[in-house]
Amino acid sequence: MSVLIFIDAAEGQVKKASYEALTYGAKIAEQLGVTAEGVVLSNVSEDLASLGKYGVKKIYQVSNDALDHMDAQVYTKVIAQVAEASAATVIVFSNNVDGKAIAPRLSARMKAGLVAGAVALPDTSNGFTVKKNVFSGKAFANISVATPIKVISLSPNAYKIEAGEGTAEVVPFTATVDTPKVKVTNVTKASGEIPLTEAEIVVSAGRGLKGPENWGMVEDLAKVLHAATACSRPVADAHWRPHNEHVGQTGYAIAPNLYIAIGISGAIQHLAGVNRSKVIVVINKDPEAPFFKAADYGIVGDAFDVVPKLTEAIKKIKG
Amino acid sequence: MKILVCISKTPDTTAKIAFTDNNTKFDVNGVQWIINPYDEWYALVKAIELKEADPSTVIHLVNAGGADADPIIRKALALGGDEAIRVNTDSHDSFYIASQLAEVAKQGSYDLIFTGKETIDYNGSSIGGMIAELMDLPYVSLATKFELSGTKATVTREIEGGEEVCEVELPVVVSAQKGMAEARIPNMRGIMAARTKPLKVVEPVAADSLTTVAGFGLPPAKAGVKLVDAENVDELVRLLHEEAKAI
Numbered sequence: 001m002s003v004l005i006f007i008d009a010a011e012g013q014v015k016k017a018s019y020e021a022l023t024y025g026a027k028i029a030e031q032l033g034v035t036a037e038g039v040v041l042s043n044v045s046e047d048l049a050s051l052g053k054y055g056v057k058k059i060y061q062v063s064n065d066a067l068d069h070m071d072a073q074v075y076t077k078v079i080a081q082v083a084e085a086s087a088a089t090v091i092v093f094s095n096n097v098d099g100k101a102i103a104p105r106l107s108a109r110m111k112a113g114l115v116a117g118a119v120a121l122p123d124t125s126n127g128f129t130v131k132k133n134v135f136s137g138k139a140f141a142n143i144s145v146a147t148p149i150k151v152i153s154l155s156p157n158a159y160k161i162e163a164g165e166g167t168a169e170v171v172p173f174t175a176t177v178d179t180p181k182v183k184v185t186n187v188t189k190a191s192g193e194i195p196l197t198e199a200e201i202v203v204s205a206g207r208g209l210k211g212p213e214n215w216g217m218v219e220d221l222a223k224v225l226h227a228a229t230a231c232s233r234p235v236a237d238a239h240w241r242p243h244n245e246h247v248g249q250t251g252y253a254i255a256p257n258l259y260i261a262i263g264i265s266g267a268i269q270h271l272a273g274v275n276r277s278k279v280i281v282v283i284n285k286d287p288e289a290p291f292f293k294a295a296d297y298g299i300v301g302d303a304f305d306v307v308p309k310l311t312e313a314i315k316k317i318k319g
Numbered sequence: 320m321k322i323l324v325c326i327s328k329t330p331d332t333t334a335k336i337a338f339t340d341n342n343t344k345f346d347v348n349g350v351q352w353i354i355n356p357y358d359e360w361y362a363l364v365k366a367i368e369l370k371e372a373d374p375s376t377v378i379h380l381v382n383a384g385g386a387d388a389d390p391i392i393r394k395a396l397a398l399g400g401d402e403a404i405r406v407n408t409d410s411h412d413s414f415y416i417a418s419q420l421a422e423v424a425k426q427g428s429y430d431l432i433f434t435g436k437e438t439i440d441y442n443g444s445s446i447g448g449m450i451a452e453l454m455d456l457p458y459v460s461l462a463t464k465f466e467l468s469g470t471k472a473t474v475t476r477e478i479e480g481g482e483e484v485c486e487v488e489l490p491v492v493v494s495a496q497k498g499m500a501e502a503r504i505p506n507m508r509g510i511m512a513a514r515t516k517p518l519k520v521v522e523p524v525a526a527d528s529l530t531t532v533a534g535f536g537l538p539p540a541k542a543g544v545k546l547v548d549a550e551n552v553d554e555l556v557r558l559l560h561e562e563a564k565a566i
């Protein structure tokens with residue numbers, strides 16, 4: 001028996017979210033007294049055996065050109081075959097873009113109960129219960145899974161990556177691979193940018209910045225912190241910033257280590273997407289801004305004055 | 320062209336989140352219910368746009384829920400659905416709900432099935448993928464753009480740090496998010512018309528439930544904000560570095 005972890009990669013690169021899933025899955029395996037195994041469906045430039053340091057003992061690698069792009073229908077069938085070979089009782093995904101497409105399909109295919117967006121290890125003391133966020137992070141729920149096989153997708157940034165010693169045995173796996181019905185014709189990636197949902201630090205700004213021309217100081221701050229940039233909904237709606245920066249209840253839900261909110265009032269719908277951030281810093285000129293109630297640190301002041309100073313101060317400690 | 324749009328009912332985004340019955344039930348007291356924003360703003364409006372481009376298009380709405388979902392279904396009809404089907408159930412298990420929706424979808428032989436990206440209460444992001452698997456259809460999730468030419472759909476979907484354009488032959492299941500369309504408000508004519516549009520209630524088919532909610536909880540409250548003087552940003556940096564260990 002095993003815990004099988006889906007190792008998600010893009011352009012030959014294992015995604016950070018997969019290291020989290022590997023660490024998390026290996027911990028579950030330890031808890032259940034079974035082995036942790038991985039499955040990878042693409043060619044990865046990284047030495048797969050070295051992923052053993054996260055606790056996986058064995059990695060099934062399926063190589064097939066039809067798997068170059070993620071097609072949930074095709075991937076699901078292949079992962080189901082690997083799951084059977086590995087006698088998996090728990091299958092772990094990251095609840096990222098690919099996980100959201102594949103995990104539900106696999107759950108339906110294998111009639112294996114799914115917990116989407118888990119934030120902690122399962123409680124196996126009495127059955128199998130997993131904690132996840134609900135109501136856009138305003139609450140959590142403990143979900144009991146009654147089926148013999150369980151599918152868990154782990155919320156990004158919810159579980160700390162831990163690396164130890166060890167190498168994994170990499171075994172080629174021959175699977176029946178269908179021809180994808182979804183054909184990818186074009187991929188655009190903002191190169192060098194840190195994907196918002198994976199970022200450790202996020203610098204975000206709202207309508208308090210007055211206009212798109214003032215985002216330079218936000219980007220400067222993000223740069224010294226190696227942070228991703230985000231914005232409130234009205235900012236994206238007004239096309240000051242691209243839609244893929246919109247965080248909140250109807251945008252991305254994120255959980256970075258540090259969230260810096262500049263000129264954002266802190267409306268309940270905004271907080272819903274960012275309240276799982278570990279540390280929240282608010283910069284707002286209005287001391288009554290509701291965001292201060294949800295913040296860990298705050299500066300009451302004019303963003304145009306505070307933000308450039310903050311960037312300089314950080315530069316100093318970063319040397 | 321026949322389109323099925325999956326519509327769910329969620330608490331208003333400002334609703335107070337509290338629980339009753341020893342933290343096993345969401346407290347519905349005083350809660351305003353809305354159409355899940357992703358279903359309304361993106362999935363449904365996209366379907367309406369497709370109908371505007373080709374008036375022979377038929378839009379059906381489906382909801383798995385109790386009679387208390389009827390008002391939001393009527394609102395969706397007012398926005399532009401032609402008729403609605405409600406599967407009478409109170410279940411919250413994704414697989415059970417997806418099984419019901421897939422059954423309706425099979426009966427109606429739709430060319431296109433739209434869901435929202437996720438419900439803002441249970442945040443499963445799961446129903447669309449499950450329906451696709453139960454029907455053995457392709458699934459394009461987290462779509463931000465959708466165009467149709469004949470029976471071929473060109474869909475843009477989100478990937479980490481970018482987007483991907485893909486092509487797929489109908490029928491297909493698509494989950495919609497921001498970018499797909501712009502939110503609309505129902506007009507008087509739509510509201511009047513919605514009163515007489517068919518809303519059919521069907522009983523659920525036999526299906527398994529794979530999960531149950533054992534209990535809910537609220538995250539611990541924040542300790543309170545530490546304010547730093549605007550003239551002293553160095554102090555903020557020191558706190559973030561030494562105390563919070565965040566930078």
Ligand SMILES: Cc1cc2nc3c(=O)[nH]c(=O)nc-3n(C[C@H](O)[C@H](O)[C@H](O)COP(=O)(O)OP(=O)(O)OC[C@H]3O[C@@H](n4cnc5c(N)ncnc54)[C@H](O)[C@@H]3O)c2cc1C
Binds near residue numbers: 289303
């Ligand atoms: C159904 C629904 C869903 C929604 N979903 C989302 C969502 O997903 N995400 C989201 O963000 N919003 C969402 N909203 C909108 C939300 O209610 C707020 O309207 C929005 O978050 C406000 O954005 P803001 O804080 O940038 O702007 P404002 O509310 O206008 O706040 C601007 C802030 O900047 C401050 N400020 C002004 N000048 C300066 C200065 N020079 N220096 C420092 N501070 C300054 C002001 O004091 C103020 O607090 C949703 C609303 C609804 C109804």
Ligand SMILES: Nc1ncnc2c1ncn2[C@@H]1O[C@H](COP(=O)(O)O)[C@@H](O)[C@H]1O
Binds near residue numbers: 357
């Ligand atoms: N009870 C329901 N009835 C109809 N559609 C639903 C229901 N629950 C979820 N959906 C659809 O599935 C999408 C994803 O829901 P979820 O997997 O719960 O996050 C929603 O945006 C809806 O389009």
